Structures are given as C-alpha cells and as structure tokens.
Amino acid sequence: MTTRGPEQASTVDDADGPDDPFALQELPEEQSAPRAGWRGISPESAHADDALDNEEEDGAEALDAAALSTTDADERARNSRALLRLLIGPYRWKVAVCVLLAVLEQVAMQAGPLLIGLAIDSALPSLRHGDGTPLLWMAGLYLLCGAATAGSKALFLRTSGRVSQGMLLTLRQKIFDHAQSLSLDFHEHYTSGRLISRATGDVDTLRQLMDEGLDGLVTTFLSFAFILVILFTQDWQLALIVIAGVVPMWFTTRWFRRRSRFLQRKIRTAVAMIIVQFVETMNGIRAVQAFRREPRNLEIFDELNDRTARLNGDSMITLARYTPALKLIGNTTVAVVLVVGAFRVAGGGLELGVLASFLLYIRRLYDPLDQLAMFLNAYQQAGAALEKVADLLARRPDVPEPEAEAVRALPAASGTGREIAFRDVEFHYTPEVPVLPSFELTIPAGQTVAVVGATGAGKSTLVKLLARFYDPSGGHVRLDGVDLRELPNAELRRNVSMITQESFLFSGSVADNIGLGKPDATREQIEEAARAIGAYDFIAAMPEGFDTDVRKRGGRLSAGQRQLVAFARALLADPAVLVLDEATSSLDIPSERAVQHALRTVLADRTAVIIAHRLSTVQIADRVLVMEAGRVVEDGTPQELIAGTGRFSDLHRAWEESLV
Amino acid sequence: MTVAPPHPSSRSTVKSLLRLWPYVRPARWKLIGSTAATLAATVSGLVVPLVIQKVIDGPIAHRDGSALWPMALAVLGLGVAEAVFFWLRRTLTSRSMARVEAAIRRRLYTHLQEQPVAFHDKWQSGQLLSRASNDVSLIRMFLNFMLIFLIVNAATFGIGIGVLLVKQWLLGLIVLASSLPMLIFMIIFEQKYRVATRRSQDQAGDLATVVEESILGIRILKAFGRHRAMERRFSTLARELRGTELYKIRLLAVMWSGMILVPEATIAVLMVLGVHMVSSGTMTTGALVSFFSIVMYLRWPVLSMGFLLAGANDTAAAADRVFEVLDSENSVTDPEKPALPASRAANGADAGGLLRVEGVRFRHPDAPEGTPDLLRGIDLEVRPGETVALVGATGSGKTTLTSLVPRLYDVTGGGITLDGTDVRDLTRSQLRELVSVAFEEPILFSASVRENVILGYQQGTDAEVRRALKVAQAEFVLDLPWGLDTRIGEQGLNLSGGQRQRLALARAVVARPRFLVLDDPLSALDVHTEALVEEALRHVLATTTALVVAHRPSTVMLADRVALLEDGRITAVGTHSDLLASSAAYRHLLSSADLGGSRNEEREAVK
CATH class of the missing domain: 3.40.50.300 (P-loop containing nucleotide triphosphate hydrolases)
Structure with a gap:
C-alpha cells in the first residue's frame, strides 16, 4: 500500500462535461483543502486519489468513488435510471392508468378556455338574437368539465399515490435486505451512518419527487402538448411563434439539468456526511461528554453543515436563475403573439375571439413552468440519491448464497x-x-x-x-x-x-x-x-x-x-x-x-x-x-x-x- | 418496541410554525423582500391581461397600428419585470433559507450533545436522526418556497378579487362568495391531515431506528441468521408508514377535487351571467375577456392552496418534532456560580486529588416505582494519589457509580466531592478536565488515531499522544500504514477488542487528569499485554487519584485499597489480602481457585 499525498489527487470531473461553464468556474473552491485532516487516512481514501475525486470529502465517499473508478458518470446515471425502471416495472399498468387519467384531466381542464371563447364567439351572438340555449349548454359543459377535472384529479392522485408508495416500499425493502445480505467486510468499511443515510435521507428525496413530481410532470407535459395542439388547430401561424419560444427554453433546461445534477450529487454526499457525524456522536455520547469532545464535534459539524448549506444555496440559486429565464422567454412570446395577432386581426385574417382565447392559452401554457422547474429540481435530487442507492444495490455480497444447483446437504446430525x-x-x-x-x-x-x-x-x-x-x-x-x-x-x-x-x-x-x-x-x-x-x-x-x-x-x-x-x-x-x-x-x-x-x-x-x-x-x-x-x-x-x-x-x- | 413520544396535538399549525421565528428572524428582511418581489411579479402578471384587453378593445378593434406599438412594448416590459421579480424572489432567500436550515440543525446538534446520558438512554437515535435530517429539510423547503407562496397566493387572490370587484362588482362578489365553501373545506382537511402527517413522521423515525439497529447489530444478526426476522420487522413498519402515507394521499385527493370543483362551478355561473351582461350591453366584450383572464389567473393560486396547506401542516408537525427535542430540559447543567477547583484556588499548588463519595444514592429517572434505588448510600474516600479498586457482582452498580463522577448522570441523593468541591458546583467542562474515564466498552470514532486519543483535549501534542499510547501499550497504532493519521474506522471495528480497549485507556491518560476512573480497563487484554499495561499504568496511578472497577485479581493488584460494593452499599474496604481473609462475599467474587490450575488451589491452601 503506498501513501499518496493530496497533491497527487487527480481532478477528474465526475459530473459534468467540459461544456458546462458554470461547473468549471464556480465549484472547485475546496479542491486545495488538505486531505489528511481529523478524519485521518484510510486505505480507501488513499486509493481513491488515483481514481477520481475532486471533492474534499475524503474517504467517507471515496469508497464509492473507488468502486466507481472504472465506471463513469454516464454509467452512474444509467444505473440510476435502470433502478427507476426496475421500480416502476410492476406498476406499469397503473402508471398507464395514471397517464390516462392525467390526459382526461387535461382534456377537461383545457376545454375550459375553449368553452369561454365559444361562449363569447357563438353563444353571445345567439343570445343577442334571443336564443339563450347555447349559453346554457356552454355553462353546463363547463360544469361537466370541471367535475371531470376534479374526479380525474382525485383518481389520479390515489392511483399515482399507490404507485409511488409501492415503489418506495420496494426500494426501502431492497436497500434494507441488501444491506443485510452484504458481507461484514462491506459493513466494516461502508460506515453505518452512510448506510443509514442511504436508507433514510436518499429514499426521502425519492418520496419528495413522487409526492410533488409525478403529478406535476405528467400534468405539465400533457398540458403543454394539449395547448400546443389546440393552438395549432386554432391558428398554426401563431402556434409557430409559440414553438419558436420553446427552443431557447429547451437549451436553458439543458443547462439547468446539468448544473443541478452536479450540485445534487454533492449535496447527497454532504448530507450523508452530516448523518455519519450525527450518528457517531449520538452513539458515542458517553465518550463525547466524558472527554469534552463537544466543542470539537461542533467544529466538525459546523464545517459539514455549512458546506451543505452552501451547496443547498448554490442549488437554489441555480433554480433562481432557471425559473425566471423560462418566464422571460414565455412573456416575450406573449408580446410577440400579441403584436402579430393584432396585425392579423387588423388585416381581417384572424377572429378577435381566437386571439383572445389564444392569449389565454399561452398564459396557461407558461403557468406550470414554475412547477416544471420544481419537478426538474426534485428529479435531479432524486436522481443523485438513486445513483448512490443504485451503487449500493450493485454491490454483490462477497459471501454469496450458493446457487440452487450447487447446494449440498449436510449429513444427518450425529448428536455429537x-x-x-x-x-x-x-x-x-x-x-x-x-x-x-x-x-x-x-x-x-x-x-x-x-x-x-x-x-x-x-x-x-x-x-x-x-x-x-x-x-x-x-x-x-x-x-x-x-x-x-x-x-x-x-x-x-x-x-x-x-x-x-x-x-x-x-x-x-x-x-x-x-x-x-x-x-x-x-x-x-x-x-x-x-x-x-x-x-x-x-x-x-x-x-x-x-x-x-x-x-x-x-x-x-x-x-x-x-x-x-x-x-x-x-x-x-x-x-x-x-x-x-x-x-x-x-x-x-x-x-x-x-x-x-x-x-x-x-x-x-x-x-x-x-x-x-x-x-x-x-x-x-x-x-x-x-x-x-x-x-x-x-x-x-x-x-x-x-x-x-x-x-x-x-x-x-x-x-x-x-x-x- | 418503539417509544413514540407524546403528541402535542393541541398546538395549532400557526403556533407551531411561529416557533420557528427566532431562526427565521435573521433572514426576515430577505423573506419580506422576497415576498414583496413575488407580489410584484404577481401584480405584473395580473396587469398583463388588463393591457391585453386595452389592446384588443383599442388598437385592434380600431385597426390603429400606431397605438399598438407602445402597448405591445408595455406588455413586453411587464413580462420582463415579472421575470426579474421572479429572479429576485428566489435569489433573495436561496442562501439565507439554507442558512436557516443549517442553524436549526446546528441548534439540535448542540442541544443533543448537551443532553445528559439519561436523555440518550430514553430517545432512540433513529428518531433523533430523522428529526435532524428529514424534518429540518422539510422546514427549509417550506420557508423557501411554500411560505412565500402561501402569503403571495392568498394576497393574489385578495388583489384579484379586488380588481374583479372594481371591474364588475356583481361578478366579483360571486367569486368572493365562492371562497367561503373552500375555506370550510380547508379547515376540515387541515385537522385530519395534521394528525396523519404527524403519525407518518413518527413512523419514519421508527423506521430509521430499525435501520440503525440492524446495521449496528449486523454481526449478531448474521451470526444467528436472523436477518429475515429483522427484515420482517422493518417490512411491517415500512408498510405501516405506507398505510399512513396512502391515507394522507386520500385526504389530499378529496381536498384537490374540492379545490377544483368549487372554482369551476363558479366560473360556469360567471359565464352565464357575464355573457348576459355583454348581450344586454352592461359590459364590453373586451371587459368580459379580461375578466375571465383574471379569473383564470386566479385559478392556480386557489388550486395551489391545497398542497400549500398540506405543506404547512407537514412543516408544523416537523417543527413540533424538532421542538419536542429542543424543549427537553437538561437535568445535568452547569452551576450558576461555578466553584474553582479547590486546591488550585487556594494557593496555586497542585497538591489536590481527594475524591469523596458521601451518602450517594442513585436510581434511573424512569425506574419503575417500588423498585429499590440502584445505589443506596455509598460512602467512599479516595485519598490524593491513591488507587481504590471497586469490586462487586455483575450488575451491582459499579459502572453506574463511575459514571456519576464525571456527571454522566447526576446522583439522586448524597454527593461526590473533588477536593471538597461538589461535582455539581463545577462546570461540566472543568469537571471533565479534572476527571478522565476509560469505559469498559470503548467507543471509537471514524477519525484518525490522534483524534481518537485526544478527543476533547485538542491542545494535546503528538508527544503527549505518544506518551499515552505508551502507557496503554497501544503503540501498535504507530505501525499502522499512516501512523497517528490512520483512520480507525467505524467504531474501530477493524481493531480487536483488546486494541480498542488500550486506545480507550490512552484516551483517559493523555490529558494527565487529576482523577482517573477506569471501568475494568484491562478486561479484553491477554495476560502478557495486561502485565505490560499494568506495569506502565502503575507509574500514572502513583501520582493520580484513581477509582478502578475490577473483575480480576490482576486488576485489583493495581489498587492500594479495595472497596466491595454489595446491595447498593460499600460493605467492606481494605487491602486485597485483608478482604480475602475477612469477607466471604469478596472471596466469592475474586477467588479464582476453581478457574485456575492446581497451583492456585495450593496457594489458597497455604494462605
């Protein structure tokens, strides 16, 4: 075993491609921090120096890093996606039902402005001619749509809730069973605090994604698709303008995803380290108190806690840049549609009611974007957590159960x-x-x-x-x-x-x-x-x-x-x-x-x-x-x-x- | 099996959330700024439809191209303003809310480190952990996102209704009236949801406890092939948690559908009335369009109230759980006017070292009524520089007595004095500087050897560490790959029991305390090493007042005198040979006649 100094640590960027300017500018602030701190040197951390690791976190996560040295970031992401697929697998029919319900909800909900537009464009003239029936029809239809929206929403929530809770249960059990089946050698190195953090904190991020996300994502995408379809059927030229606005949004989103994934990975690691410190302190409280370790512990805790706070701040700042960027693009599109639409109405190529409902729709198109951003954030968070969980689940026990055909029976007990x-x-x-x-x-x-x-x-x-x-x-x-x-x-x-x-x-x-x-x-x-x-x-x-x-x-x-x-x-x-x-x-x-x-x-x-x-x-x-x-x-x-x-x-x- | 703490369900959501104020206070201006920015963004969003209405009713209806441009620019300007306010809203709070979270977590950690051992005996660490991690992050997410929206969406709704009332008072009144059923709806929901969310958080904490136990006890589970049983226990709890979560989801589903249905019905009514009003000429088409576009704009704030309220409930329950821990009173506190350690205070001479235990009684705070005290009036004096061995049957309270000296627990009667000063008259820091303990079961931390030896004695030099290692015969650590910098892993599992025990001993002697309390410090050592440690330890004990719990004659030999602990009292004090001669109980405890070989029996016979 050779001792390698911190200066030899290579700087392989584990998260982002070189095309991400933000990651390279802002993040390696702690790179030069000394490795041989209070935590001391373990074989894993020493070894991990050759592999990858540009983070100050040293051995606590270095074992992860070492285990991953042959793989790359893509593979990690692949693993986490594979795990997600595995979890969703048994629920694919329920997921299909969820999507259907969401479609229904969207149809019912998006019909709203359409009906209002119709009421203005057709029911209003009929009423002027003394015929109130179309208006009542519209109102009745609108009410029906409202009821359908409410009903499908409730059903959707319950179904998707069963799916997500089922997935969480499976994941929790998987982690627990797997941790139990892994050999002692593993347990002697993968500290209990980290395992606990995998089974609690990391799973919790997935729960958040499920709670807020699944719902938001399906709704957002469907409403997006729906509104686009409706916009196209109403007026394809205006719709093209809206599409043009989606392009810069897509690029912004790509930037956000990369940056956010990078940060979330660091956050999961930092959170795990806080948990390790917390668990060790509480389990060793007698020694902590008897030897007046509290101030020193607090120093260490502060360092970890502050780091997590900083990373959380970074992550939220990223979100703070992303959401308004989307908003800006959306609002600009509205202004452009207004101008173009106005000229076309003036030229007689467009109904006034169409433009009115068009403008209503566009606003609804951009309303859920904030939600989309939140979802993406939760998704990145869960993705980073799932990577860690997937890595844990990928560890094969060093002391495996024999294959069924390899099993040999013991001779009958002799009693001695x-x-x-x-x-x-x-x-x-x-x-x-x-x-x-x-x-x-x-x-x-x-x-x-x-x-x-x-x-x-x-x-x-x-x-x-x-x-x-x-x-x-x-x-x-x-x-x-x-x-x-x-x-x-x-x-x-x-x-x-x-x-x-x-x-x-x-x-x-x-x-x-x-x-x-x-x-x-x-x-x-x-x-x-x-x-x-x-x-x-x-x-x-x-x-x-x-x-x-x-x-x-x-x-x-x-x-x-x-x-x-x-x-x-x-x-x-x-x-x-x-x-x-x-x-x-x-x-x-x-x-x-x-x-x-x-x-x-x-x-x-x-x-x-x-x-x-x-x-x-x-x-x-x-x-x-x-x-x-x-x-x-x-x-x-x-x-x-x-x-x-x-x-x-x-x-x-x-x-x-x-x-x- | 799991200890669920009492529910303070009487506290209201708002009250629980208000308790967070001291932590939020430093960020209050940013929070206010952010709320203002959000409101401004909302207002700009709300004004856009008004301008659009003007555009439709004005330039477009009149085919007036020149008037269009300034108004279109206004729409664009408002759009940009909305985006900027959006940016401000998030940017203002991003860092400060992360710091609020860190501050609450830090407070919890500090508080827990301060809590006496009795507290930690009672609380499951999984419960503590889930409070410090999940619950605290929940609070941050609420403060950073939901709280602002709760305020802003309520405000948006208010402003929106105001605008609607001004534009068309009748239609506006209808919208306003529709909020009443929603309010009732929310109140009912809130009460049910609150209980469920607390239950689910407690269950999550129990789950964390099982995870923690199963990992810390992995050796035993493996040795007995019992992990299936543990998995079942985990599975049961995980299923219970899922049940609660599903119940929460069912509540939410009802809530959501109500929050959708009421506004949609209102809009249907508005539609009929509005179109009638346009046809009868009391309203322009443009006014109706803009009226609807505002109503549409208000739909999201109303819908979101459902999950924002749920979030507020979750957070209130999380805050309750956090404050339950923070509210626990510390029974082992520093005195208001700490005494100075006597001998040093007197004349600066460092001659002290008198440990006196007087009439000490102790019972665990949660011991059932009717059971006798564990210690029932202990009297013992250890003179400066003297070493007294404490001998007693397994479970007689020897370890408990040793933890009373550094105040890991407080006596429930009598007192312990160091050079005449009651341990409770010293600050815990002073006291623990004077007294060092070596626990029988050494707890090592995932840190370097050096850090593990010095622990709180941060000024300790490498030379002192080496000296301590020498006393404890723990110099094997110097041969580890990185010497003192080598990390001794999780609980020092890659060291043998004997090695860990020697490190714990090194830890006790490194700061050269005046009083040393050793709890069976050599139990895991082999005979050869034990002899070496004893030899080195004798030098330390020669100048240190020491209380040594002993199970073996060899350990007793370190002491000048021996005290026999029986039935919660000291029943005999004397030298080893005195007690062997005079006390049958002592002979029973320490005579290893039938353990040893024949020579021993011979020796006994000679005596």
Missing part, C-alpha cells in the same frame, strides 16, 4: 457436533499482507478446541472464516465434509453459532433478545437457556423480569450482563458447532465460573472453538492451539502443553501468577 476442516486455507484482506498464509486444521466432531495467541495472530480470522463472515482467499473450510460455500445461509446458521466480545442488544425485551437465537422458542426454553448460563437470577430480579425492555442498545444492562444474555442466546440456538470469540472478557469471576460450569455440560455433545485470552476458559478444552502469525505453533491437550516448555506453558504460568 460436526467435524470442522480447514484445507489449504489462505486468507488476506490485501494480497501483500496475508493473515493466514496456509492453514491446515481438522477438528473432530465433539471436540472442544481453545485457540490462544497474541493480538494479530489470526485467531479472530479463523473464527470469522468458520462462521463464514468471510470466505477464504484460497482453500476450503468444510463442515462435515461440505464446503461452507455450498451451504445455504439458514442451514449454516442453524449449525454454527457464535458469541462475540461485543454484545449488542436490540430494542425489545430481554426475552426477545435471547429468543433471537431461536425464533420459535417458547418462554420456558428461553428461561431454561438463561438458567443454564447463570443469567436467570439477575433477569428475574429486573422490574419486569424477562419482559423488561432493555432500552436503547441495552444501556441498562451492565457489560457482563449483556454478555450473559448473549450466551443464553447462543445456547438457545443449540448449534452443532459453537464458537466463542473472547466471549467472557466482561464477566466477573462468579459469572465466569457459572458459565464454565454450564459449558462443561453444554459442550459435551457439540464441537466448540474457543478464542480466549483468559486461560481459565482453556481449562475446559480438550485441545489447545497456540497461534502465531497465522500459523499453529503448538497443538496438544492442555495438560501436555502445560507440562511442556513451549509458549503455552509460559503463558499458563504467567496467568496463574496473575490470579492471586
């Missing part, structure tokens, strides 16, 4: 655990730094193996491979002879359970949290699991016993109690293979004693791998492995190793001395 085999296993995060260079290990069914070794020896990696949080870079990990990659996820999880050193609790009751190990567990089973591990008493002593809400992230349970809950959860799962990754670190001695006592029975008929830095846990193992630099350097029963002169013997002696 399952055999674990590491064959030629090689593992690395980056090829230069192998964590496990070449690893060979067989754990017979029913054996309890303790793995010890210094930090970085590869103990945790071993466990992560066994739980298939990662796949090996080479070789195989087999459970009863079946490669883990050939096991469906559900099957694997039924057989292999893990207790880690971090014991996250979900909101809900204590019973819910234990029950996570086995969804169909009865209350008796849950209590039994808690009793087996020595957690029953403290849980029963809580205000509402097993129904006590653990509050947000279990803030109310001590670290040791949380670890006991995690143990109960794993016991309840009743797996063939149990993995303990430094799972007893927070327990006090009586609890650890109880846990060990329980483990002696529990582990008797299953395979277990125990990672421990406290050798007390090792006492219950049948076999001890000492690891160093990704290799097993000692392997034997605890008694053999203690009696020997190796590392374990030294460790054991040191530990015994520490016990007094």
Whole structure:
C-alpha cells in the first residue's frame, strides 16, 4: 500500500462535461483543502486519489468513488435510471392508468378556455338574437368539465399515490435486505451512518419527487402538448411563434439539468456526511461528554453543515436563475403573439375571439413552468440519491448464497457436533499482507478446541472464516465434509453459532433478545437457556423480569450482563458447532465460573472453538492451539502443553501468577 | 418496541410554525423582500391581461397600428419585470433559507450533545436522526418556497378579487362568495391531515431506528441468521408508514377535487351571467375577456392552496418534532456560580486529588416505582494519589457509580466531592478536565488515531499522544500504514477488542487528569499485554487519584485499597489480602481457585 499525498489527487470531473461553464468556474473552491485532516487516512481514501475525486470529502465517499473508478458518470446515471425502471416495472399498468387519467384531466381542464371563447364567439351572438340555449349548454359543459377535472384529479392522485408508495416500499425493502445480505467486510468499511443515510435521507428525496413530481410532470407535459395542439388547430401561424419560444427554453433546461445534477450529487454526499457525524456522536455520547469532545464535534459539524448549506444555496440559486429565464422567454412570446395577432386581426385574417382565447392559452401554457422547474429540481435530487442507492444495490455480497444447483446437504446430525476442516486455507484482506498464509486444521466432531495467541495472530480470522463472515482467499473450510460455500445461509446458521466480545442488544425485551437465537422458542426454553448460563437470577430480579425492555442498545444492562444474555442466546440456538470469540472478557469471576460450569455440560455433545485470552476458559478444552502469525505453533491437550516448555506453558504460568 | 413520544396535538399549525421565528428572524428582511418581489411579479402578471384587453378593445378593434406599438412594448416590459421579480424572489432567500436550515440543525446538534446520558438512554437515535435530517429539510423547503407562496397566493387572490370587484362588482362578489365553501373545506382537511402527517413522521423515525439497529447489530444478526426476522420487522413498519402515507394521499385527493370543483362551478355561473351582461350591453366584450383572464389567473393560486396547506401542516408537525427535542430540559447543567477547583484556588499548588463519595444514592429517572434505588448510600474516600479498586457482582452498580463522577448522570441523593468541591458546583467542562474515564466498552470514532486519543483535549501534542499510547501499550497504532493519521474506522471495528480497549485507556491518560476512573480497563487484554499495561499504568496511578472497577485479581493488584460494593452499599474496604481473609462475599467474587490450575488451589491452601 503506498501513501499518496493530496497533491497527487487527480481532478477528474465526475459530473459534468467540459461544456458546462458554470461547473468549471464556480465549484472547485475546496479542491486545495488538505486531505489528511481529523478524519485521518484510510486505505480507501488513499486509493481513491488515483481514481477520481475532486471533492474534499475524503474517504467517507471515496469508497464509492473507488468502486466507481472504472465506471463513469454516464454509467452512474444509467444505473440510476435502470433502478427507476426496475421500480416502476410492476406498476406499469397503473402508471398507464395514471397517464390516462392525467390526459382526461387535461382534456377537461383545457376545454375550459375553449368553452369561454365559444361562449363569447357563438353563444353571445345567439343570445343577442334571443336564443339563450347555447349559453346554457356552454355553462353546463363547463360544469361537466370541471367535475371531470376534479374526479380525474382525485383518481389520479390515489392511483399515482399507490404507485409511488409501492415503489418506495420496494426500494426501502431492497436497500434494507441488501444491506443485510452484504458481507461484514462491506459493513466494516461502508460506515453505518452512510448506510443509514442511504436508507433514510436518499429514499426521502425519492418520496419528495413522487409526492410533488409525478403529478406535476405528467400534468405539465400533457398540458403543454394539449395547448400546443389546440393552438395549432386554432391558428398554426401563431402556434409557430409559440414553438419558436420553446427552443431557447429547451437549451436553458439543458443547462439547468446539468448544473443541478452536479450540485445534487454533492449535496447527497454532504448530507450523508452530516448523518455519519450525527450518528457517531449520538452513539458515542458517553465518550463525547466524558472527554469534552463537544466543542470539537461542533467544529466538525459546523464545517459539514455549512458546506451543505452552501451547496443547498448554490442549488437554489441555480433554480433562481432557471425559473425566471423560462418566464422571460414565455412573456416575450406573449408580446410577440400579441403584436402579430393584432396585425392579423387588423388585416381581417384572424377572429378577435381566437386571439383572445389564444392569449389565454399561452398564459396557461407558461403557468406550470414554475412547477416544471420544481419537478426538474426534485428529479435531479432524486436522481443523485438513486445513483448512490443504485451503487449500493450493485454491490454483490462477497459471501454469496450458493446457487440452487450447487447446494449440498449436510449429513444427518450425529448428536455429537460436526467435524470442522480447514484445507489449504489462505486468507488476506490485501494480497501483500496475508493473515493466514496456509492453514491446515481438522477438528473432530465433539471436540472442544481453545485457540490462544497474541493480538494479530489470526485467531479472530479463523473464527470469522468458520462462521463464514468471510470466505477464504484460497482453500476450503468444510463442515462435515461440505464446503461452507455450498451451504445455504439458514442451514449454516442453524449449525454454527457464535458469541462475540461485543454484545449488542436490540430494542425489545430481554426475552426477545435471547429468543433471537431461536425464533420459535417458547418462554420456558428461553428461561431454561438463561438458567443454564447463570443469567436467570439477575433477569428475574429486573422490574419486569424477562419482559423488561432493555432500552436503547441495552444501556441498562451492565457489560457482563449483556454478555450473559448473549450466551443464553447462543445456547438457545443449540448449534452443532459453537464458537466463542473472547466471549467472557466482561464477566466477573462468579459469572465466569457459572458459565464454565454450564459449558462443561453444554459442550459435551457439540464441537466448540474457543478464542480466549483468559486461560481459565482453556481449562475446559480438550485441545489447545497456540497461534502465531497465522500459523499453529503448538497443538496438544492442555495438560501436555502445560507440562511442556513451549509458549503455552509460559503463558499458563504467567496467568496463574496473575490470579492471586 | 418503539417509544413514540407524546403528541402535542393541541398546538395549532400557526403556533407551531411561529416557533420557528427566532431562526427565521435573521433572514426576515430577505423573506419580506422576497415576498414583496413575488407580489410584484404577481401584480405584473395580473396587469398583463388588463393591457391585453386595452389592446384588443383599442388598437385592434380600431385597426390603429400606431397605438399598438407602445402597448405591445408595455406588455413586453411587464413580462420582463415579472421575470426579474421572479429572479429576485428566489435569489433573495436561496442562501439565507439554507442558512436557516443549517442553524436549526446546528441548534439540535448542540442541544443533543448537551443532553445528559439519561436523555440518550430514553430517545432512540433513529428518531433523533430523522428529526435532524428529514424534518429540518422539510422546514427549509417550506420557508423557501411554500411560505412565500402561501402569503403571495392568498394576497393574489385578495388583489384579484379586488380588481374583479372594481371591474364588475356583481361578478366579483360571486367569486368572493365562492371562497367561503373552500375555506370550510380547508379547515376540515387541515385537522385530519395534521394528525396523519404527524403519525407518518413518527413512523419514519421508527423506521430509521430499525435501520440503525440492524446495521449496528449486523454481526449478531448474521451470526444467528436472523436477518429475515429483522427484515420482517422493518417490512411491517415500512408498510405501516405506507398505510399512513396512502391515507394522507386520500385526504389530499378529496381536498384537490374540492379545490377544483368549487372554482369551476363558479366560473360556469360567471359565464352565464357575464355573457348576459355583454348581450344586454352592461359590459364590453373586451371587459368580459379580461375578466375571465383574471379569473383564470386566479385559478392556480386557489388550486395551489391545497398542497400549500398540506405543506404547512407537514412543516408544523416537523417543527413540533424538532421542538419536542429542543424543549427537553437538561437535568445535568452547569452551576450558576461555578466553584474553582479547590486546591488550585487556594494557593496555586497542585497538591489536590481527594475524591469523596458521601451518602450517594442513585436510581434511573424512569425506574419503575417500588423498585429499590440502584445505589443506596455509598460512602467512599479516595485519598490524593491513591488507587481504590471497586469490586462487586455483575450488575451491582459499579459502572453506574463511575459514571456519576464525571456527571454522566447526576446522583439522586448524597454527593461526590473533588477536593471538597461538589461535582455539581463545577462546570461540566472543568469537571471533565479534572476527571478522565476509560469505559469498559470503548467507543471509537471514524477519525484518525490522534483524534481518537485526544478527543476533547485538542491542545494535546503528538508527544503527549505518544506518551499515552505508551502507557496503554497501544503503540501498535504507530505501525499502522499512516501512523497517528490512520483512520480507525467505524467504531474501530477493524481493531480487536483488546486494541480498542488500550486506545480507550490512552484516551483517559493523555490529558494527565487529576482523577482517573477506569471501568475494568484491562478486561479484553491477554495476560502478557495486561502485565505490560499494568506495569506502565502503575507509574500514572502513583501520582493520580484513581477509582478502578475490577473483575480480576490482576486488576485489583493495581489498587492500594479495595472497596466491595454489595446491595447498593460499600460493605467492606481494605487491602486485597485483608478482604480475602475477612469477607466471604469478596472471596466469592475474586477467588479464582476453581478457574485456575492446581497451583492456585495450593496457594489458597497455604494462605
């Protein structure tokens, strides 16, 4: 891994073609800001320097950038459009109905001025001749049109509402499911704040587009088309003038779209960074307060917040230029039509009523333009958000489910655990730094193996491979002879359970949290699991016993109690293979004693791998492995190793001395 | 499962929106200017049909080409003016409204950072997040766009009706009368919509909470293959949200059709009457055309009232949600007249360091009635430079006691003094400068190693950071690719538990605090590293007053004395060997006889 300085950052413009003068003039203001700020350097941000990134945002989004380095802006836009199509797909008939309803609404609505024109041009002369019927007809028709407009509008809203809410639901579920299916490697780099921002903020922009947009867009385009048709049927020469006005509008709109897309992309990134900062602060509030981090946090927050405000301002200024430009073009057209029309009326080539209704129509033609601008803005915003979402959804899990034909069944359970085999296993995060260079290990069914070794020896990696949080870079990990990659996820999880050193609790009751190990567990089973591990008493002593809400992230349970809950959860799962990754670190001695006592029975008929830095846990193992630099350097029963002169013997002696 | 905060539904929309005033105030002139520009644009738009009428009735009817040009120029001029006013309207507010949004978000963030831990225990962070992001942006969009239009469209309607009344009072009166049913319509709609919009925002917050939990707890969900269950929970909430949104849409649909139907019916009536009046000669054709063209012009402002009102409701609900957070009172506040840390105040000598816990009681603010206090009268004295270990069963309140010292929570009875000064008489900043804590579960931030170690101690130099890293045996970070500049990722997940714990320890010692509170600081370390850390830590503890929560004999060995916490009280204080000899409870907690090998048992036997 090479360290690259900020000066080497290339300036590939990711959003706009070089034909956009505004982007080049105004935006790269922060380009020279130092990269190595408080956030520090991560491999992703360092790597991203070679790819693209002219933004100050450094690594938070650089991973996105790195992942996209082979693609270009067009592809990003394509991805987001493809996602949009995918979302609309199931609703295409409803969308067709929506368009129809919108057409109906427009027909009914645009007929209005026509009827008024008719009333003046034909009903008025009839009335002068004493015949009031045509006028009443006109009025009745007008009322009918009004009712049709209202009815179709209401139906349209409801139908399009169902479409857009359906799409949002699908998108939310897609993001959520996808995030859940992605491997831990992904989660360790794509910070939770950013994921949260994808699933909340970014989806919200799409909601805004749907709420305001779909409606406005269809209406605007249809009314535009309608009015043009009506104008042409009334007088094609005047209509041509109106068409001429559309040309500069089109160019203005093109400018706006580019500029707006560029800004919106930056805004989505900036918003995500605010969310990251926010989430980290709130989750780490104890440390923030205890270490007086608040002022510094506020500094960082201000920087991000101000940047977002500036970008939002830029975006609104862009809109502020675009809308009046449209207005100006429209108004100029009105004046031209007036003059030309006046001359033609004067020359007798045009009815006075036609000119009057023509002028009414033109105004209506330009009225929704403001709405169109708003829609375009919302569209760009949603487009930028969808790009990010599409990019997230495009990530393939590194640890995929096996294809249906590749699935292999495990042999029937023997009741004494399952055999674990590491064959030629090689593992690395980056090829230069192998964590496990070449690893060979067989754990017979029913054996309890303790793995010890210094930090970085590869103990945790071993466990992560066994739980298939990662796949090996080479070789195989087999459970009863079946490669883990050939096991469906559900099957694997039924057989292999893990207790880690971090014991996250979900909101809900204590019973819910234990029950996570086995969804169909009865209350008796849950209590039994808690009793087996020595957690029953403290849980029963809580205000509402097993129904006590653990509050947000279990803030109310001590670290040791949380670890006991995690143990109960794993016991309840009743797996063939149990993995303990430094799972007893927070327990006090009586609890650890109880846990060990329980483990002696529990582990008797299953395979277990125990990672421990406290050798007390090792006492219950049948076999001890000492690891160093990704290799097993000692392997034997605890008694053999203690009696020997190796590392374990030294460790054991040191530990015994520490016990007094 | 999810804690929905109470609904303050009694507050009216206007009242809720008015609470935003202090944030809008700095931008008030721009907002007023923008409203004026919008009105001017509207007026120029409104005048155009009048001029067009003149053109039709005058030059065109009289075939007068020379009179046409100035009037056509007037139409053009008004058009240009309208565009310019449009530009002004948006340009004036664009930046300032973005700043208003930023200011509200900043206020929220500051407020939340200030709130005591008890507040954060109670509030789900997804709810807080959705308020700081979605709700605040909603407020900006409303202020920047909808508010102005709400004012301007109402004004346009008023002016339009005024013009209509002047032109033709009878027809004008009919238009005016038609606004009454619409008004009633809007009031009914507003009440229903308000409730629905609040519900949907709360549901969005709950959804954010599930998203956040599922991501932070991903390891456990994966380890147990439980993500399907989480997906179901998410899906249920997402569907509920969709249900509420669809209900809102149904309300809107009714609203819209009413807002279309009433004016259209009015126009039909006007049509009959107007044509009659022209035929009977009370009105010219040109006047009728311009009358209709004004009525048409008013159609959009009327129609838009529907969604503007909906927007106002959404925003009011969002503002309520924001102020719910901002209104929460901080129970852990700075004293009005902060005391100076005693020893320094006395003679400038830095000899202090006496920590005294006197009769301290504590219960969580939302603990159910009838449950006993968690801490029931703790008395403990840690003398300057002394280290006292705190030993007690899991869940006995050791961690709680340690969080009382830096006032992460406030005691509910008794008091804690530092060199004779009650911790509540110091500012939180002073206090937390004096006291450092190492939490058992270290929280790392996505920032550089340096930033993670110094946190609030921004004046910390690299030399100090290195010293702290040395004490904590955390010098492994220097071997990371970018040394102190390396970012340790999200919650430091790419570091092992032991590594994180050592960084947390470095964090506690970097500022050389006078008081050190360590919550089982070595639990995740292996024996070898633990011995090294202990060795280095001893030097620090020699000159620092320290309270150390201990689960292990090895950690206890760091202390000069040990205090045993049982049933919310300190039941025994003494040296490790004293307590081993005198207290059965202590022996139970710390004797690792049956954990260790035979040699240990022998040792116990010898004693």
